[in-house]
Amino acid sequence: xxxxxxxxxxxxxxxFPGRIGYWNQGFPPSGPMDSWSFRLANILVGNDAGAPxxxxxxxxxxxxxxxDGVIAVTGANMVPKVDGEEIPMWExxxxxxxxxxxxxxxxxxARGYLAVAGGIDAPEWLGSAATFHKAGVGGLDGSAIKAGQxxxxxxxxxxxxxxxxxxxxxxxxxxxxxxxxxVAGPNDDWIDAAGHERFLSTAWxxxxxxxxxxxxxxxxxxxxxxxxxxKPPENGVFPSNIVDHGYPLGGINLCGQKPIILVNDGxxxxxxxxxxxxxxAAFWKLGQxxxxxxxxxxxxxxxxxxxxxIELDDLCDEESIES
Amino acid sequence: MIYDEPKFLPGxxxxxxxxxxxxxNLELNFKAQGLAAALALSGTKGLVESAPxxxxxxxxxxxxxxxxxxxxxxxxxxxxxxxxxxxxxxDSRLFTFETLYLDPWTKECIDxxxxxxxxxxxxxxxxxxxxxxxxxxxxxxRVHSGSEYWVASLGFWPGLPFLQPLDPRAMITCPKYNxxxxxxxxxxxxxxxxxxxxxxVATPGGYQLFGRTPVPIWDTTKRFDVFEGDIVLFRPGDRIxxxxxxxxxxxxxxxxxxxxxxxxxxxxxxxxxxxNYNQWVSKLDKSERF
Numbered sequence: 371x372x373x374x375x376x377x378x379x380x381x382x383x384x385x386f387p388g389r390i391g392y393w394n395q396g397f398p399p400s401g402p403m404d405s406w407s408f409r410l411a412n413i414l415v416g417n418d419a420g421a422p423x424x425x426x427x428x429x430x431x432x433x434x435x436x437x438d439g440v441i442a443v444t445g446a447n448m449v450p451k452v453d454g455e456e457i458p459m460w461e462x463x464x465x466x467x468x469x470x471x472x473x474x475x476x477x478x479x480a481r482g483y484l485a486v487a488g489g490i491d492a493p494e495w496l497g498s499a500a501t502f503h504k505a506g507v508g509g510l511d512g513s514a515i516k517a518g519q520x521x522x523x524x525x526x527x528x529x530x531x532x533x534x535x536x537x538x539x540x541x542x543x544x545x546x547x548x549x550x551x552x553v554a555g556p557n558d559d560w561i562d563a564a565g566h567e568r569f570l571s572t573a574w575x576x577x578x579x580x581x582x583x584x585x586x587x588x589x590x591x592x593x594x595x596x597x598x599x600x601k602p603p604e605n606g607v608f609p610s611n612i613v614d615h616g617y618p619l620g621g622i623n624l625c626g627q628k629p630i631i632l633v634n635d636g637x638x639x640x641x642x643x644x645x646x647x648x649x650x651a652a653f654w655k656l657g658q659x660x661x662x663x664x665x666x667x668x669x670x671x672x673x674x675x676x677x678x679x680i681e682l683d684d685l686c687d688e689e690s691i692e693s
Numbered sequence: 694m695i696y697d698e699p700k701f702l703p704g705x706x707x708x709x710x711x712x713x714x715x716x717x718n719l720e721l722n723f724k725a726q727g728l729a730a731a732l733a734l735s736g737t738k739g740l741v742e743s744a745p746x747x748x749x750x751x752x753x754x755x756x757x758x759x760x761x762x763x764x765x766x767x768x769x770x771x772x773x774x775x776x777x778x779x780x781x782x783x784d785s786r787l788f789t790f791e792t793l794y795l796d797p798w799t800k801e802c803i804d805x806x807x808x809x810x811x812x813x814x815x816x817x818x819x820x821x822x823x824x825x826x827x828x829x830x831x832x833x834x835r836v837h838s839g840s841e842y843w844v845a846s847l848g849f850w851p852g853l854p855f856l857q858p859l860d861p862r863a864m865i866t867c868p869k870y871n872x873x874x875x876x877x878x879x880x881x882x883x884x885x886x887x888x889x890x891x892x893x894v895a896t897p898g899g900y901q902l903f904g905r906t907p908v909p910i911w912d913t914t915k916r917f918d919v920f921e922g923d924i925v926l927f928r929p930g931d932r933i934x935x936x937x938x939x940x941x942x943x944x945x946x947x948x949x950x951x952x953x954x955x956x957x958x959x960x961x962x963x964x965x966x967x968x969n970y971n972q973w974v975s976k977l978d979k980s981e982r983f
Binding site: 391 | 702706745746846913928
């Protein structure tokens with residue numbers, strides 16, 4: 371059992387891959403933004419890679435353990451301390467009943483992850499414990515964790531001293547510059563050659579008004595092909611308007627002139643084009659970016675994006691652990 | 694236009710958009726929903742889920758289990774086997790919703806917007822009626838409640854249905870609020886573009902409002918069996934009829950909902966045949982309104 375002393379900025383129960391199968395009713399999958407760090411935390415403590423754990427955003431929580439157990443902290447460096455003593459990240463660590471874990475502000479990266487051996491025992495909403503707090507769904511009560519709550523933990527027997535091999539850990543940008551893959555489509559033919567060139571050569575700044583539903587990017591205006599202007603009226607008045615269509619997760623949605631990357635809690639459909647899509651293997655980087663940092667997009671093919679995805683899944687495995 | 698052959702567009706490493714055309718046309722949505730149903734039945738390895746929209750179907754697949762090219766091949770062959778839209782027949786539930794048109798709650802919401810945002814904004818029912826050449830707000834109620842509505846897709850907010858009138862004589866259009874409202878009451882009924890909707894919960898919104906239903910379409914507490922374990926009531930391909938009722942009937946339904954004794958009015962025995970529908974539409978005098 372974990373007693374929440376301070377919840378941090380926005381700490382939520384998530385599982386992986388989240389709430390899958392309800393996109394046609396408008397439900398996003400939710401789940402951890404950086405599923406690489408999240409899965410490794412679970413594997414370290416002997417859980418299934420997708421078991422419910424905590425995602426802490428920008429500022430970590432303070433928790434008191436009500437029973438002995440094994441934990442692992444991964445993701446952003448929030449300098450985790452147990453009873454004032456710093457503990458190693460990317461490693462399984464024993465904790466005793468009555469001890470307090472403090473996770474502070476994120477120094478490198480943006481989101482920290484905590485896995486507990488056994489996994490957090492949260493109810494499933496449509497097959498998943500993942501929190502989608504905008505709609506009051508998932509987690510213990512549909513929202514991020516709150517001070518005073520007690521999170522039940524399932525029985526589990528983790529081993530201590532298990533570490534993620536150095537080469538198998540994600541490397542977070544230390545110079546605020548992130549290189550993120552993008553696949554052209556589904557609506558790349560609405561953008562003209564200059565627009566594509568501008569997309570790939572710009573350092574896009576992540577705006578503060580970004581959250582688990584969408585990442586708003588600041589950069590130059592877009593230019594369009596004839597497809598954007600010569601279209602039936604029900605497509606809408608702006609060049610980037612299209613007859614409402616389903617959005618792929620990771621889609622770079624052009625809302626007027628404003629690109630918004632649709633992430634884990636994003637909308638399932640709408641009336642703007644999606645000229646590029648960020649593939650699943652690059653989501654961990656989005657999850658670890660902070661506002662006012664920069665994205666440099668590099669274009670990859672569908673096949674390349676799929677190879678990256680399979681490579682990443684292979685890293686989220688027992689093979690990545692040493693003891 | 695409706696394309697002769699659908700287009701297949703990649704969305705990153707795990708999505709494909711199947712685009713049947715580039716206009717608002719029920720025929721395109723029937724095709725999208727027909728393909729969704731055929732795909733679910735096909736047992737295609739690597740298929741995760743699909744979601745229809747007005748003119749497209751978004752397919753989510755697992756790249757570990759099927760490549761992009763093979764998924765496109767599978768989708769092409771399913772599209773070919775579906776034939777013309779006329780061949781499509783789908784299960785379709787029909788829901789009836791007690792609706793208080795020209796209700797006090799959406800009026801209050803509109804008045805609030807007029808007071809704080811735009812004093813020149815017309816009362817929504819009058820605005821929509823005038824824009825569509827109807828006599829007055831009462832004819833708007835007759836026209837809007839005269840048709841069954843087709844759940845073309847769900848989104849913007851989980852469970853929010855995008856509804857198209859099945860009777861072309863009930864087709865009306867109007868722009869959305871600009872800027873949008875910060876608040877809309879739960880159960881508000883309204884429209885934007887050519888789509889009608891019901892607000893599942895109180896949210897911001899942009900549709901012109903002209904009614905409210907007390908019947909929940911969103912339930913996280915599992916109070917009503919009709920949700921079958923889901924949180925959201927509707928699925929694409931359902932149909933909805935708005936039943937204009939008096940304040941007394943509205944209050945009675947609201948009371949039963951409060952008590953948990955409300956019985957949803959839903960028919961589940963019908964199939965929707967695109968051929969039969971098209972034959973019926975072709976016989977109508979579309980210049981008439983209700």
